[in-house]
Amino acid sequence: MSASDITDVPGTTDPEERRILLIDGHAMAFRAFFALPADGFSDGRGQATNAVYGFTRMIFNVVQSERPTHVVVAFDLPGGTFRDRIYDQYKAGRDETPQEFKGQIGLIQQVLDALGVAWHTVPDYEADDIIATLATRNAAEGIEVSIVSSDRDAIQLVGERVTLLQPVKGVTEMKRMTPAAVEEKYGIPPERYPDLAALVGEQADNLPGVPGVGPKTAAKWIVQYGDLPGILAHAEEIKGKAGQSLRDHVEDVERNRRMNAAVTDLDLPPLEGCVLGRGDAAAVSAVFDELAFGPTIRKDLPAVLLDASTAEDAAAEAARELPPISRPGSEELPALLEGELAGGAALVVEGRWELGEGDAHQLALATEESIAVIDLAGLDDTAERALAAWLADAGIPKSAHDTKLANHQLAGRGLEVAGWATDLAIAEFLCRPDQRPVDVAALALRHLQEDLQVTTAAAQQELDLGAGDEDAAARGAEQLGRTADAVRRLAELLRAELEERGATSLHDDLELPLSQVIRVMEATGIATEDAVLAELDAEHETRQAEVAESAFSHLDGDRINLGSPKQLQEVLYERLGLPKGRRTKTGYSTNAETLADLLDKTQHPFLVDLLAHRDVTKMRQIIDTLRRFIAADSRIHTTFHQNIAATGRLSSNNPNLQNIPARTEEGRRIRSAFRRSDGYVSLMTADYSQIEMRIMAHLSEDEGLIEAFNSGEDLHRFVASRVFSVEPEEVDGAMRSKTKAVSYGLAYGLSAFGLSRQLRISQGEATALRDGYFERFGGVRDYLRESVEKARATGYTETILGRRRYLPDLTSDNRQRRENAERVxxxxxxQGSAADIIKLAMLRVDALLREHGLTSRVLLQVHDELVLDVAEGEEQRLRELVAEGMGSAYTLSVPLEVGIGVGEDWLAAAH
Incomplete structure (x- = not known):
């Protein structure tokens, strides 16, 4: 909403009741950017959102603290202003805008539009000038004005009715600058601050001051002579070096004063167009969805920002009358299950699941007509049997937010659940794969505009049926029942959206059944020998000390903290004088990529030891994490997630088994700690050979690539022979490695620049290598080009099973966002099709094992590799069934090749 877009909105007419808040948009956005880590805030499509998040938080906080009736945010426009014509070095020398900041101003303006907050830009003028005009004009009319800005030029605006809020920490902590506060700090009244700044200069704006003249001297002169004209008129009388310096720089001072003078006469719309309370709740929810903001910031949205009608609608929906909530005991429950609940229900379980152990305390079941909250500990045998039969009945449809977790928790009570119809977490992921996973409360805020008022853990403990009085128990039951009712309504809404997006089959036939296969894998866990990990850790501890001592020897024995970026910056770039790399907000980078580049350039022995120290420290962290998650049964029960990786691949945490390096000797040795289970004879591993390239051949229909797979020769040697125009037997190791890097680089969307970094060759050589590949495998080139253009036209990509990835940034005007989207x-x-196939394979293998009555079982899926326990006497049959299940999971135009290995532990089972 630019200045010209603002329309008159009726507001308070009495100046005494008006309070206007003016915000310097660019200045505060930059502060927000540097206050929050860019890598911690993203919209999931490659666009950083830390500045947007921090700025939005700032708006919320300052609106609540200042209670304004009107708000305006002022922004600078790209390009110069009239000040650049006065002084062509104005603001010269500033650091280049961080790449991660680019695009965030536009997103902030989108948030402001949704919140109904007016924002202004004026060609040829700065945000300071907009603020100065509005502050001066409204203060003159008796209106209270608050300014939020980190720019010291705003100090001159402070007056009886104008207060400056200066951020002192990030964008959350503000210091109030009144006339008295300004005089106390600078020794002069606010209106004389431009005179002081003209004398002292402003480094941020590249306005040099009078050498040798600081704030105290400048303030003393202003007090003595009244103002800057008075000082200059008496310049000949000022003695000493400072006086001579002033006389030598009169022109600079006069120019500075012209530059920092506030413009107070811009033509801006009337105040009525900036009244607060025009935000649209649905629009705010939608833009927060796009930004992948979580539930906390949504709950903190001040109601005063919203239009009364939309706020009332949201409040009315939140206050909607729930179906009646009952708390059936053992006598009432069986009849309820056979009656009102016979057609199915939405479930919410109150319980826990950790380290392979689950428990459930309460269960809420919601239908359109009623809600039942059941105290599971209070049921007698008859009621518990009735509930168990209802839960296990596959013909009764049930919905939950996380069906796998609900199963784990109820299994702790000996209750199994079948008949799952909808999993909200999976459904939401399939509809919005690039957004962060959220809980039921966040989904209710997002889709129902309803605050479930989820309590804190401490409050929930108080509300637990077994922990408080009858009133607390009733409140707890209502909370749980309200959540179950939201689950029911969300299930209806998301099922409709799945159908609209063509994802119903993915949910019903792949992800939902797979969640139950994974649930069994998690509950089973994998046997892990702590003694093996302890021995490895001891070796790594010794190695860590050795490489540290070696590193210190290159520093004359100085024992710096090798994990401290600040100390490393001093050592690398000042003490050792190594070439400086990428600059960050805290100094020159010391990340792994930078250090590897430095080592290539300098071969400095300190870098060899430093990188070795980092590697061994990382390995110790991995080992320590694994040991912490070994449960009482001497097994690790990792948690697999189907709704985190946007490509659809499984991920895991507690612990993250994907963190174990697969290609290093140290990583492989860690795998030796994962053993066969007692009562089983060995572990089996099975994975696909070159599945990404097989999918590439299938999707591209490239005849050369299909021939490569059907030839029976080594794929990368065959492809290299075509790319380099030599016979296969003439392909050397370097040719094969380069071609392999190109093949997989294309599958991962790697650019020529990225390929050059990976192979450590020039970008020109990388481009020539890629072009040579495309010349020989034109079908791949055409497929990749057409994929991007098709996605640009439809707004999404699709896998072989129709899994979509929505990419609105393919049409973005922001080059960085558009190129990121093209890589995706x-x-x-x-990548998504590979995920589809391994998931189909897991379902197929599980079905075959059950169909043939084998005791052998699947334990893990890591990096598309299956790990299984092999029961005695079943190895050969298991090999056949696993090969069949994985090999027939999906029919490609080239065969799926499955590799299988068997051994005492995960390492020994490698193949």
């Missing part, structure tokens, strides 16, 4: 468009169909 290249990557997602291949």
């Amino acid at each position: 468009a290249l990557n997602s169909p291949i």
Whole structure:
């Protein structure tokens, strides 16, 4: 909403009742950017959102603290202003805008539009000038004005009715600058601050001051001579070096004063167009969805920002009358299950699941007509049997937010659940794969505009049926019942959206059944020998000390903290004088990529030891994490997630088994700690050979690539022979490695620049290598180009099973966002199809094992590799069934090749 877009909105007419809040948009956005880590805030499509998040938080806080009736945010426009014509070095020398900041101003303006907060830009003028005009004009009319800005030029505006809020920490902590506060700090009244700044200069704006003249001297002169004209008129009388310096720089001072003078006469719309309370709740929810903001900031949205009608609608929906909530005991429950609940229900379980152990305390079941909250500990045998039969009945449809977790918790009570119809977490992920997973409360805020008022853990403990009085128990039951009712309504809404997005089959036939296969894997866990990990840790501890001592020897024995970026910056770039790399907000980078580049350039022995120290420290962290998650049964029960990786691949945490390096000797040795279970004879591993390239051949229909797979020769040697125009037997190791890097780089959307970094060759050589590949495998080139263009036209990519990845940034005007989206468009169909196939394989293998009555079982899926326990006497049959299940999971135009290995532990089972 620019200045010209603002329309008159009736507001308070009495100046005494008006309070206007003016915010310097660019200045505060930059502060928000540097206050929050860019890598911690993203919209999931490659666009950083830390400045947007921090700025939005700032708006919420300052609106609540200042209670304004009107708000305006002022922004600078790209390009110069009239001040650049006065002084062509104005603001010269500033650091280049961080790449991660680019695009965030536009997103902030989108948030402001949704909140109904007016924002202004004026060509040829700065945000300071907009603020100065509005502050001066409204203060003159008797209106209270608050300014939020980190720019010291705003100090001159402070007056009887104008207060400056200066951020002192990030964008959350503000210091109030009144006339008295300004005089106390600078020794002069606010209106004389431009005179002081003209004398002292402003480094941020590249306005040099009078050498040798600081704030105290400048303030003393202003007090003595009245103002800057008075000082200059008496310049000849000022003695000493400072006086001579002033006389030598009169022109600079006069120019500075012209530059920092506030413009107070811009033509801006009337105040009525900036009245607060025009926000649209639905629009705010939608833009927060796009930004992947979580539930906390949504709950903190001040109601005063919203239009009364939309706020009332949201409040009315939140206050909607619930179906009656009952708390059936053992006598009433069986009849309820056979009657009102016979057609199915939405479930919410209150319980826990950790380290392979689950428990459930309460269960809420919601239908359109009623809600039942059941105290599971209070049921007698008859009622518990009735509930168990109802839960296990596959013909009774049930919905929950996380069906796998609900199963784990109820299993702790000996209750099994079948008949799952909808999993909200999975459904939401399939509809919005690039957004962060959220809980039921956040989904209710997002889709129902309803605050479930989820309590804190401490409050929930108080509300637990077994922990408080009858009133507390009733409140707890209502809370649980309200959540179950939201689950029911969300299930209806998300099922409709799944149908609209063509994802119903993915949910019903793949992800939902798979969640129950994974649930069994998690509950089973994998046997893990702590003694093996302890021995490895001891070795790594010794190695860590050795490489540290070696590193210190290159520093004359100085024992710095090798994990401290600040100390490393001093050592690398000042003490050792190594070439400086990428600059960050805290100094020159010391990340792994930078250090590897430095080592390539300098071969400095300190870098060899430093990188070795980092590697061994990382390995110790991995080992320590694994040991902490070994449960009482001497097994690790990792948690697999189907709704985190946007490509659809499984991920895991507690612990993250994907963190174990697969290609290093140290990583492989860690795998030796994962053993066969007692009562089983060995572990089996099974994975696909070159699945991404097989999918590439299938999707691209490239005849050369299909021939490569059907030839029976080594794929990368065959492809290299075509790319380099030599016979296969003439392909050397370097040719094969380069071609392999190109093949997989294309599957991962790697650019020529990225390929050059990976192979450590020039970008020109990387481009030539890629072009040579495309010349020989034109079908791949055409497929990749067409994939991007098709996605640009439809707004999404698709896998072989129709899994979509939505990419609105393919049409973005922001180059960085558009190029990120193009890389994702290249990557997602291949990576996502690989995820589809391994998931189909897991379902097929599980079905075959049950169908043939084998005791052997699947334990893990890591990096598309299955790990199984092999029961005695079943190895050969298991090999056949696993090969069949994985090999027939999906029919490609080239065969799926499955590799299988068997051994005493995970390492020994490698193949």
